[in-house]
Amino acid sequence: MNHSSALDVWLLSAAASFGTPSYVYLASAIESRAALLRQAFEGRFALSFAAKSNPNPALLSLMRGQAEYLDVSSIGEFRTALAAGWEAARISFTGPGKRQFEIREAIEGDIGELILESVREAVLANSIAGELGRVQHVLVRIAPTTVPKGFGDQMAGRPSAFGIDWEDVARDMPEIAALPNLKIVGLHIYSGTQCLKPEAICENYRSFIGIFREVCEAYIPLPEKLVFGSGLGIPYHDGDLPLDLAAVVAGIAADLDGLKALPQFAGTRLVLELGRYLVGEAGYFLTRVISVKKSRGVRIGICDGGMNNHLPASGHFGMVMHRNYTMHKVGGQGEPEKVNLVGPLCTSIDRLAVAAMLPRIEEGDLIAVHNSGAYGLTASPIHFISHAPPCEVLIEAVGMRDVTHIPALPSA
Ligand SMILES: Cc1ncc(COP(=O)(O)O)c(C=O)c1O
Known part of the structure; x- marks a missing residue:
């Protein structure tokens, strides 16, 4: 395995100064990865960093300058993010098991959006927002019926705890849309992770776009945000080929541009939500x-x-x-x-x-x-x-x- 001697100098020095076992993070590698993504997608996506991938406070603080948004999956991550200097308005909250006190603290703390994973959660959030005299912005998470082959883990395409099944959208969306203290500002899909195959990633995004169009057509006239769960993978093992990001962009740019060309989506922010590809x-x-x-x-x-x-x-x-x-x-x-x-x-x-x-x-x-x-x-x-x-x-x-x-x- 080749590795640079400059890297080893840092690693030896980190071990000598701070001991082992230890984790060492290179800020420059994170910054260049974020820059690579921006360059490759040419502004088509804003970035949302998934705090679950690495909630180290210093790293979260660094990420304030690298990603527009932060996604948290517990109130603990929300608190860590605030302490690391993130403004609540730039934070979203996903997770299928949000508890009442977490929803309350997030709304009280002026979180940007709750990502609703069920009607139950919507009803809970609505009543808390009502008590607090607020109208809470929300995105609705949808679980597609299929996920292309090639993802290391999938959160949809089979029975799943995550989001509203595509088959139930027509039943559940009107119920959520009728809740007076919530405003649906967009949609969220995270259906698969750790994929190294550009065609599978593009096929997945195309399925998101189809779902986004259909659901927005029916329920969200002018969506503010559509979140694409990135699925971008990294080569963990010797012999894995790194993801060809240029091939992903080449395969999906026209579809993204086509979406943005529709009047309904002209003002919509497309967001790529990811963790490992940025910091892994x-x-x-x-x-x-x-x-x-x-x-x-x-x-x-x-x-x-x-x-x-x-x-x-x-x-x-x-x-x-x-x-x-x-x-x-x-x-x-x-x-x-x-x-x-x-x-x-x-x-x-x-x-x-x-x-x-x-x-x-x-x-x-x-x-x-x-x-x-x-x-x-x-x-x-x-x-x-x-x-x-x-x-x-x-x-x-x-x-x-x-x-x-x-x-x-x-x-x-
Ligand atoms: C909702 C959600 N967002 C973001 C991520 C981050 O995924 P990754 O680190 O693979 O980019 C995950 C991973 O499980 C997730 O479930």
């Missing part, structure tokens, strides 16, 4: 090899962080089969040889790599797991077996700093 490749998980064991012919490196710090890299975040995340030995050279890497937990499912080919691993070596900027730390069971949580480090043009947001263990 900008993050590295650093773990140090505590000991090396040879067991029945297999070399095993036991690391100071594993599944407890990085559940997805251990293969337990929706993967059917474990595939090693791309990783490298920091500062490592030499002939690659097979090694298993495991974490410190007392369970055989705590593994970071199975038969990885890395330069010979010795005690004290530093391993960098790539593609760890999204669904890393906060997607992991950090309390299992009570090891100290990893620290987080942000590298910016001015230097690097500790941006750890999960408190350390109580001291002895």
